[in-house]
Amino acid sequence: MKQVKNILVVAAFLVMGANLATAQTASSKVCHIASQELVEELPKAKAAEKQLRNLAKAYEADLVKMDRELKVKAQEAQQNAPNRSDEENERKYQEIQQDRKTLEDFYSKSQESLAQKRTDLLKPLYEEVRQAIFKVARAKGFDYVLDSTTGTGVIMADGYDLMPDVKAALGI
Numbered sequence: 440m441k442q443v444k445n446i447l448v449v450a451a452f453l454v455m456g457a458n459l460a461t462a463q464t465a466s467s468k469v470c471h472i473a474s475q476e477l478v479e480e481l482p483k484a485k486a487a488e489k490q491l492r493n494l495a496k497a498y499e500a501d502l503v504k505m506d507r508e509l510k511v512k513a514q515e516a517q518q519n520a521p522n523r524s525d526e527e528n529e530r531k532y533q534e535i536q537q538d539r540k541t542l543e544d545f546y547s548k549s550q551e552s553l554a555q556k557r558t559d560l561l562k563p564l565y566e567e568v569r570q571a572i573f574k575v576a577r578a579k580g581f582d583y584v585l586d587s588t589t590g591t592g593v594i595m596a597d598g599y600d601l602m603p604d605v606k607a608a609l610g611i
Contacts, residue, residue, distance in 0.1 A: 467582040467583060468580055468581045468582050468583070468599075469581065469582065469583045469584075469585065469598055469599075470576065470579070470581045470583075470584055470585070470598055470599040470600065470601045471584065471585040471586070471587040471598055471599070471600060471601065472572060472584060472585075472586065472587060472600065472601040472602050472605060473586070473587045473588045473589075473602065474565075474568060474569075474572065474586050474588055475586075475588040475589075476588065476602075477568050477602060477605060477606065477609075477611075478561070478564055478565060478568050480606070480611055481564055481567075481568070481609065481611065482611075483564055484561065484564050487557075487560035487561060487564070490556075490560065491553065491556060491557055491560065494552075494553060494556060495553055498549035498552075498553065501545070501549075502542070502545065502546060502549070505538075505541070505542045505545065506542060508538075509535065509538050509539060509542060512534070512535060512538065513535050516528070516531040516532070516535060567609070568605070568609070571605050571608045571609050572584055572601065572605055574608060575601060575604045575605050575608050576601060579599075579601070579604065581599070581601070584601060587600075
């Protein structure tokens with residue numbers, strides 16, 4: 440008899456918990472937005488991408504110039520090697536190795552610099568979009584906003600799309 444009471448009490452708690460979860464879910468409003476697409480449409484983002492492309496081109500031009508100079512130096516060293524002593528050839532070889540390391544270091548630093556510049560330029564834009572999403576979602580009475588950007592884990596987003604409202608708030 441005591442076991443039956445325990446089973447009834449557990450069942451009652453399960454039913455109450457399910458009803459409570461259903462009630463909470465029913466009162467929650469959910470919408471979605473593709474935040475990455477929104478950021479990409481910002482005029483400031485387009486300007487930032489242009490600035491990043493220009494910086495990348497400048498780094499690339501410097502790398503090409505450095506590589507060209509290194510190849511010329513290596514070619515001259517190879518052609519003149521028979522006319523120089525072993526010590527001079529070794530010194531030239533060390534210079535070329537050092538120049539090659541300098542080129543590799545410059546490439547690594549340019550990539551780091553580009554990544555940092557991207558972060559510096561885009562972080563404020565993501566924050567601006569995030570704040571606009573919060574503002575519009577709260578004004579519309581939504582409790583949750585799912586990011587429907589491809590690859591974020593949202594497979595289907597047929598609910599309310601917050602994109603037009605946030606674009607209007609951002610003036611896009």
